[in-house]
Amino acid sequence: xxxxMIGGSGAVKSSAGMQLCRSIAEMxxxxxxxxxxxxxxxxxxxMGALHxxxxxxxxxxxxxCDAVAVSIFVNPTQFGPNEDFSKYPRxxxxxxxxxxxxxxxxxxxxxxxxxxxxxxxxxxxVEGLSEKLDGRSRPGHFRGVTTIVSKLFNxxxxxxxxxxxxxxxxxxxxxRMVSDLNxxxxxxxxxxxxxxxxxxxxxxxxxxxxxxxxxxxxLSQSLASVRGQFEAGERDAAKLIAAGTRTIARDPxxxxxxxxxxxxxxxxxxQSVSRPALVAVAAFVGSTRLIDNVMLTP
Numbered sequence: 001x002x003x004x005m006i007g008g009s010g011a012v013k014s015s016a017g018m019q020l021c022r023s024i025a026e027m028x029x030x031x032x033x034x035x036x037x038x039x040x041x042x043x044x045x046x047m048g049a050l051h052x053x054x055x056x057x058x059x060x061x062x063x064x065c066d067a068v069a070v071s072i073f074v075n076p077t078q079f080g081p082n083e084d085f086s087k088y089p090r091x092x093x094x095x096x097x098x099x100x101x102x103x104x105x106x107x108x109x110x111x112x113x114x115x116x117x118x119x120x121x122x123x124x125x126v127e128g129l130s131e132k133l134d135g136r137s138r139p140g141h142f143r144g145v146t147t148i149v150s151k152l153f154n155x156x157x158x159x160x161x162x163x164x165x166x167x168x169x170x171x172x173x174x175x176r177m178v179s180d181l182n183x184x185x186x187x188x189x190x191x192x193x194x195x196x197x198x199x200x201x202x203x204x205x206x207x208x209x210x211x212x213x214x215x216x217x218x219l220s221q222s223l224a225s226v227r228g229q230f231e232a233g234e235r236d237a238a239k240l241i242a243a244g245t246r247t248i249a250r251d252p253x254x255x256x257x258x259x260x261x262x263x264x265x266x267x268x269x270x271q272s273v274s275r276p277a278l279v280a281v282a283a284f285v286g287s288t289r290l291i292d293n294v295m296l297t298p
Contacts, residue, residue: 027108039066043158048072049089049203053193057162069106078144124150132267133169160186200292207288215253219292222247237261257282
């Protein structure tokens with residue numbers, strides 16, 4: 001860990017140059033410093049427990065922007081009452097060291113009460129889109145996502161915000177929110193980063209037992225089956241979905257949540273793949289819910 005010193009407005013700045021801001025006021029002060037230098041600001045929102053997928057977003061921001069901000073905030077409003085908020089992995093010191101090594105300029109890591117003070121009543125909801133895919137399986141999830149992302153955008157005012165393709169439904173919802181609310185930010189989407197065996201990287205992968213970790217490969221293997229059928233000429237969505245679900249069904253440890261082929265912008269189901277389509281899967285491996293997807297382009 002690099003030694004730290006106090007920066008402007010109380011923010012902590014490491015000798016490596018990364019400022020750690022715990023309050024909204026500190027973060028806004030630090031962002032004003034970037035804006036005063038006319039720097040293009042990239043932003044990567046995270047819930048911590050960082051892995052190579054997150055770091056790939058940081059590197060993309062580093063390549064495309066003059067300064068990079070990252071947030072670490074486990075957002076309570078996007079978790080349901082029976083979900084894993086309390087046990088969600090929190091590895092702040094390790095995360096901080098990783099971000100310093102990647103050359104991040106600003107790290108925003110507020111407490112829950114900083115982002116949701118007592119008496120807060122306002123939420124942001126993208127009606128009609130937030131109830132699809134993960135939103136249908138996790139009621140209220142996307143309302144929590146769009147609320148916290150809009151708050152972060154208001155505080156940090158990034159020029160470009162970087163998201164991962166693994167969270168494709170989230171990307172669609174956030175893009176619609178940005179468009180509808182005229183938020184002056186470009187949403188950049190970066191490819192899924194996978195383990196050598198194909199499993200999409202996720203902070204939740206650490207919940208898996210060794211046996212469950214093997215079973216989790218079924219998600220990416222099922223998507224490979226769908227892609228194979230598509231490349232062989234199949235365009236009927238129902239038949240493609242059937243190919244994917246057959247692969248999932250081979251492992252009794254995997255319990256399917258949904259398997260859909262949808263328009264990547266509206267998340268509406270498609271009958272045939274005559275235009276770009278998102279193949280999205282969610283499944284439980286043990287008690288851990290995992291998601292994955294692939295794009296098909298005719």
